[in-house]
Amino acid sequence: MTRFVRRIFEEADIEVPDSFVDNIDQVFETEVSCEIVDRAVADAEAIAALDDLDIHPSDRTRLSDIFDPDNGGTVGIIDIATGIRRLRGEPRRSDIICVDMMVRSLQGSVAEVKELLIDNFKRQKGE
Numbered sequence: 001m002t003r004f005v006r007r008i009f010e011e012a013d014i015e016v017p018d019s020f021v022d023n024i025d026q027v028f029e030t031e032v033s034c035e036i037v038d039r040a041v042a043d044a045e046a047i048a049a050l051d052d053l054d055i056h057p058s059d060r061t062r063l064s065d066i067f068d069p070d071n072g073g074t075v076g077i078i079d080i081a082t083g084i085r086r087l088r089g090e091p092r093r094s095d096i097i098c099v100d101m102m103v104r105s106l107q108g109s110v111a112e113v114k115e116l117l118i119d120n121f122k123r124q125k126g127e
Contacts, residue, residue, distance in 0.1 A: 001084055003049035004040075005077060008032055008120040031074045034064035054088045 002020060007025070009016045012032045017023035040046045041060050050060055059066065067075040067083045 001049075001053065004046055004053065004084065005048065005080065007043055007046040008036060008040045008077070008080065011043070012036045014058065025064055028076070028078045030077045032077070033074055034068055037080070039065040052074060053084060055084065056087075059087055 006016050008029075014030060014032075019025065020027050036119065041050070041063055047060070062082070063080075064075060066087070069078045
């Protein structure tokens, strides 16, 4: 993981700390653009690090999208570390079930918001 994060720091022209552990606050507060992640992923050293981390090659080209779920254009180093940890190895059934349950929960929340908006709109129209 350290090799990959170092490569991202280097690609972003951010001073690479001698020890990530001794500078953990700085490391986790650091954000980089998705472009930086995309460029770093194309680097031979980063590819070797991702190989060692058992990140599937088809996921590598999409890492910036995976790590930036809000499409804000930046990715925090903490999100990269967490994302890499979760991407390692083969997907498990529990991964799929977890996502399915989250989607179902979101659907329920969206339905509630929709009803509130409809009720609010009707009240404003005087119905």
